[in-house]
Every structure is written in structure tokens, then in C-alpha cells.
Amino acid sequence: MKDEYDLVILGWGAAAFSAAIKASEITSNQASIAMIGTRMGGTCVNAGCVPSKYLIGAAAEVYAKRHSFYPGVTPLTSQFDFEALMASLGETVEWERKTKYEDVIRNYGNVELVKGIASFEGRGAVSVISERGKQTINGHDVIIATGSSPKIPEVSGLREAGFLTSEDVWDLKEVPSSLAVIGDGPIAAELGQAFERLGSEVVVLMKHPWLVPRAEPELGMALTEALRSEGVKFEPSARVRAVKKTRNGKLVEFSAGEGEEKRAEVDEVLVAVGRSPNLPFGLEKAGVAYSDRGIKVDASMRTTSPRVYAAGDVVDQPLMLETLAAKEGAMIAENVYDHAGKELDLRAVPWSVFSDPQLASVGYKEAEYPGKAVSRLLPLESVPRARIMRRREGMFKLVVDAETDKVVGVHALTPIATEVIVEGVYALKYGLTVSDIVDATHVFPTLSEGIKLAAQSFTRDIEKMSCCVERRRSSNSSKVQASGGRCELLNRVSLPQGHDFLSGQRNREDWHRPFWTAAKLRFSIC
Numbered sequence: 001m002k003d004e005y006d007l008v009i010l011g012w013g014a015a016a017f018s019a020a021i022k023a024s025e026i027t028s029n030q031a032s033i034a035m036i037g038t039r040m041g042g043t044c045v046n047a048g049c050v051p052s053k054y055l056i057g058a059a060a061e062v063y064a065k066r067h068s069f070y071p072g073v074t075p076l077t078s079q080f081d082f083e084a085l086m087a088s089l090g091e092t093v094e095w096e097r098k099t100k101y102e103d104v105i106r107n108y109g110n111v112e113l114v115k116g117i118a119s120f121e122g123r124g125a126v127s128v129i130s131e132r133g134k135q136t137i138n139g140h141d142v143i144i145a146t147g148s149s150p151k152i153p154e155v156s157g158l159r160e161a162g163f164l165t166s167e168d169v170w171d172l173k174e175v176p177s178s179l180a181v182i183g184d185g186p187i188a189a190e191l192g193q194a195f196e197r198l199g200s201e202v203v204v205l206m207k208h209p210w211l212v213p214r215a216e217p218e219l220g221m222a223l224t225e226a227l228r229s230e231g232v233k234f235e236p237s238a239r240v241r242a243v244k245k246t247r248n249g250k251l252v253e254f255s256a257g258e259g260e261e262k263r264a265e266v267d268e269v270l271v272a273v274g275r276s277p278n279l280p281f282g283l284e285k286a287g288v289a290y291s292d293r294g295i296k297v298d299a300s301m302r303t304t305s306p307r308v309y310a311a312g313d314v315v316d317q318p319l320m321l322e323t324l325a326a327k328e329g330a331m332i333a334e335n336v337y338d339h340a341g342k343e344l345d346l347r348a349v350p351w352s353v354f355s356d357p358q359l360a361s362v363g364y365k366e367a368e369y370p371g372k373a374v375s376r377l378l379p380l381e382s383v384p385r386a387r388i389m390r391r392r393e394g395m396f397k398l399v400v401d402a403e404t405d406k407v408v409g410v411h412a413l414t415p416i417a418t419e420v421i422v423e424g425v426y427a428l429k430y431g432l433t434v435s436d437i438v439d440a441t442h443v444f445p446t447l448s449e450g451i452k453l454a455a456q457s458f459t460r461d462i463e464k465m466s467c468c469v470e471r472r473r474s475s476n477s478s479k480v481q482a483s484g485g486r487c488e489l490l491n492r493v494s495l496p497q498g499h500d501f502l503s504g505q506r507n508r509e510d511w512h513r514p515f516w517t518a519a520k521l522r523f524s525i526c
């Protein structure tokens with residue numbers, strides 16, 4: 001290890017890798033770079049995107065064998081070997097880590113990997129504690145990309161009783177016979193459903209009345225309903241008071257709903273209440289401002305200290321995503337070495353929940369749009385492809401600026417929302433209007449047509465449309481209609497009152513009824 005580097009990067013995750021690679025490319029491998037880290041590849045490959053999507057994929061296959069959406073297709077009784085599944089998950093993680101991180105970075109002779117824990121001694125001075133002791137190195141520029149870790153709530157007895165998080169759930173050798181998931185965000189939804197599909201009796205203890213409170217409420221509620229109808233149990237507005245170890249597992253004591261005291265006896269507890277930034281020690285010495293939400297940065301990811309930058313989960317920002325971390329890391333390198341002057345625009349960054357149905361979102365929620373917004377909500381059953389697939393649990397929501405017709409928010413709950421949402425990304429990134437979306441020919445029959453249908457529903461009654469109608473402008477103007485017309489049918493949603501929504505019973509036969517009826521969501525027809 002040298003004493004001086006052009007660039008010192010704290011971290012070995014997505015943000016760090018993209019920064020190191022982009023800086024190397026721009027400088028034709030001339031910049032000397034030290035990457036200090038403890039876990040090769042960081043969260044995404046080891047304990048995040050890769051293992052979670054692997055488990056979700058396997059669980060979906062088990063579920064698909066046991067449940068058919070089509071009459072006449074007899075479900076099979078599928079057996080599976082969980083230990084073998086988890087071993088293959090581990091091999092996949094290992095392969096991805098080696099080929100996509102370790103082997104890649106070794107191609108860059110200008111990048112030195114330093115295994116150890118980094119902290120700040122001063123603005124450009126970083127000390128590294130490794131097996132070889134402590135050494136201080138200096139960087140002309142420094143990037144903090146130390147990521148985040150699972151947040152652990154202060155619950156009496158939790159640490160003594162033991163619990164799982166997204167860090168170690170991948171080491172399980174058996175499917176827990178019952179699982180209490182504490183949390184209501186994307187990880188709680190994804191892993192809660194995956195374990196339910198693999199055979200656990202899952203109860204989700206949610207702080208909010210429904211899953212994914214960050215999402216548009218209609219989508220979060222419908223997602224909760226879809227998982228509930230599949231067998232996941234929910235305890236809305238739950239506050240976990242204590243966890244105790246019992247002879248056979250764990251006893252979770254909590255209040256829920258209106259404050260009713262409840263208990264759940266379970267095999268395992270999974271804590272998924274969010275993530276905290278990994279703040280390296282000595283940030284004060286470096287003049288870097290931070291809070292418990294993360295490091296403060298400006299739009300070009302500069303911290304309050306000159307030539308010190310931050311990227312990824314460690315930053316105080318609303319989203320924690322692999323794609324965002326990588327984008328930020330690369331952007332810093334472009335600004336430092338190419339004087340690109342780039343700034344981050346979070347409005348066109350999509351985020352997703354890989355549940356089934358999947359939830360994906362980009363741009364503003366209706367209630368948060370600073371201007372005057374109009375919106376349309378299109379139930380999935382209005383999309384021909386969804387009816388053909390016999391999938392009704394879902395919807396599209398489009399939020400549009402009432403003055404300009406520009407699309408400012410796209411929200412989807414469909415079996416493949418994570419794939420479809422990119423249409424919304426382009427709409428927001430390039431300032432497309434409702435007419436632009438309607439003008440674009442989509443493939444028939446596809447779920448992405450839902451975005452076009454939602455756009456059409458601003459100016460016509462899509463219930464009266466043939467599936468072959470291309471478009472019809474409203475006679476007086478191309479502007480979206482803020483109110484009136486039968487197209488309002490889909491848009492006057494009376495949101496269900498909190499817990500009533502979750503208490504409705506839905507059984508197998510309900511699959512054949514429209515989802516909205518089963519979900520007890522009420523629409524008023526104008």
C-alpha cells in the first residue's frame with residue numbers, strides 16, 4: 001500500500017466499483033486508486049438483489065406448480081429440497097461475486113484493493129485497520145461508499161431471543177415452519193411472500209396499515225390484499241413490544257390495530273424495518289456533515305468537505321438501490337476526471353418491489369406533486385393481456401401535470417411491473433405527455449399496454465373501447481380531462497378505511513371474481 005493516491009474509495013460495493021471503473025476508464029488507467037473494503041461486492045451481490053431474487057424466483061416456481069390460474073390445469077404437488085436450493089443460491093452468489101466483481105476489478109492495474117476498515121483522520125487522510133495493523137493513506141479525492149446495514153429496532157428480548165435479517169437469512173438450512181416478519185417495506189413484502197410460498201406460515205407485523213407505505217396508497221393496499229389472499233397474514237399498525245425465546249421457537253408480543261395486545265408463537269423472526277447508513281468513524285475530522293439518515297450531499301454528490309464525495313446507501317437520500325449507487329459512483333468520477341458537471345435527478349429513478357404482483361414506481365405520487373396534478377387509475381383487469389393471463393390483482397396509476405399534460409408519475413402493480421416501468425422512466429426523463437404515450441404503438445397483447453390505456457383514459461372511456469382502437473383526441477383539446485366523462489369510473493376511488501380492508505376474507509373461488517370485488521375496494525361510477 002502506498003501513502004498517496006489520486007483517489008481513495010471507502011467501500012467494495014456497487015457505488016465503489018462503478019466509481020473506480022469509470023475513473024480508470026476516463027484516465028486510461030492513469031489515476032492511482034485505493035479501494036478499501038471489507039466485503040467484496042457489498043450488499044447487492046452478497047445479501048441483497050442477487051440472493052433475494054434467486055429465492056423469490058424459486059418460490060415462484062414452487063407456487064406456480066401448486067396453483068394454476070387457468071381452469072382445467074391441475075396443479076401438481078411439487079416437492080423441493082430447501083437445503084439444495086440454498087446451496088445453489090450460495091453458489092450463484094459466489095459466481096456473481098467472483099466474475100462480476102473480483103475478476104473485473106483485477107483487470108485494472110491502477111486499482112489497489114485494500115482489505116480493512118477505513119476511518120477518517122482528516123479531510124483527505126484515511127486510516128485503514130487491517131490484519132497488518134493501522135496505516136494512514138492520503139487521497140487527492142475521496143469517495144465514501146460504505147453502504148448500509150439492517151436497522152435493528154429496540155425491542156425487549158429481541159437480541160437475546162435471536163432473529164434473522166437480510167444479512168443471514170440466506171444461511172437457513174430449513175424453511176421455518178412459521179415466521180414473523182417485522183416490517184412493511186420492500187424486503188418484508190418480498191421475503192414474507194417468498195417464505196410463505198416455500199411453506200412457512202407467515203405473519204407480517206406492519207407499522208403502517210398496509211405494505212410499502214412509500215408507494216401510492218392504492219397500490220400498497222392492493223399488494224397487501226394480493227399477498228393476504230395468497231395466505232400471508234397481516235397485523236396492521238403493529239408495535240412489537242417484546243420477543244421471548246421459548247422451548248420451540250419465539251414468542252412475539254405486540255399491539256396491533258386499535259392497540260389490542262396480541263402474541264404470535266413462531267419458529268423464527270425476520271427483522272426487516274429498514275436500513276441504516278454505515279457511517280465511517282472520523283467524519284467530523286474530515287468536515288463531512290451527516291445525520292442518522294446518512295451523509296449530506298449536494299446534487300453532484302459533494303459532501304460538505306471539499307474533494308470528499310459520497311455515493312450509494314450511505315447518502316442521506318430517499319432511495320437505497322443498486323442502480324442508484326452505481327449511477328452516483330460513476331457520476332462522481334465523471335465530474336472529477338471529466339469535469340462533466342453532472343447532477344443527479346432522482347425524479348426519473350425507478351424503484352421496485354419484486355413481490356408477485358410486482359410493484360414499480362417512478363416519479364411523483366399524486367399527493368406529493370408540487371403543481372396541480374390529475375391522475376388516472378386503471379385496474380389490471382382492463383388490460384387484455386392481464387385478462388388472458390387471468391391475472392387481475394393489480395393496477396396502473398398515471399399522474400400528470402394538469403397544465404402541461406406531461407407525465408410526472410407512473411406507478412404499476414402487475415406480474416411484471418419491474419419490466420414495464422421503464423416506459424415510465426422514459427416518459428419522465430424525456431418529458432413525454434399523455435398524447436405522446438397514446439401515440440406510441442405498443443405490442444398487443446402486453447401488460448405494458450396498461451400504461452397506454454391509462455393514458456387513453458384521460459380523454460376517453462376505455463370501457464367502451466375495442467381493443468383495436470388506436471386513439472381519439474378529445475374534440476375540443478388534447479388536454480387531459482380533469483373530471484367528467486365515464487372514464488372517471490376508474491378514478492374515483494374511495495379508499496377503504498384502514499383495517500377493514502385487511503379483514504375481508506378471500507378464498508380460492510374469489511380468484512374467478514373481479515379482483516376489485518374481492519378486494520372490497522369501492523369505486524363510484526359517475
Ligand SMILES: Cc1cc2nc3c(=O)[nH]c(=O)nc-3n(C[C@H](O)[C@H](O)[C@H](O)COP(=O)(O)OP(=O)(O)OC[C@H]3O[C@@H](n4cnc5c(N)ncnc54)[C@H](O)[C@@H]3O)c2cc1C
Pocket residue numbers: 010011012013014015016036037038039040041042043044045047048049050052116117118119145146147148166187278279280281311312313314320321322323324325354
Ligand atoms: C434484501 C435486499 C434486496 C435488495 N434488492 C435490490 C434490488 O432488487 N434492486 C436494487 O436496485 N437494489 C436492491 N437492494 C439494495 C442494494 O443492495 C443497495 O442499494 C446497494 O447494494 C448499495 O450499494 P452501496 O455500494 O451503496 O453499498 P454496499 O453494496 O453495501 O457496499 C458497501 C461496502 O462498504 C464496505 N464498508 C462498510 N463500512 C466500511 C468501512 N468503515 N471501511 C471500509 N469498508 C466499509 C462494505 O463491506 C461494502 O463492501 C436490496 C437490498 C437488500 C438488503
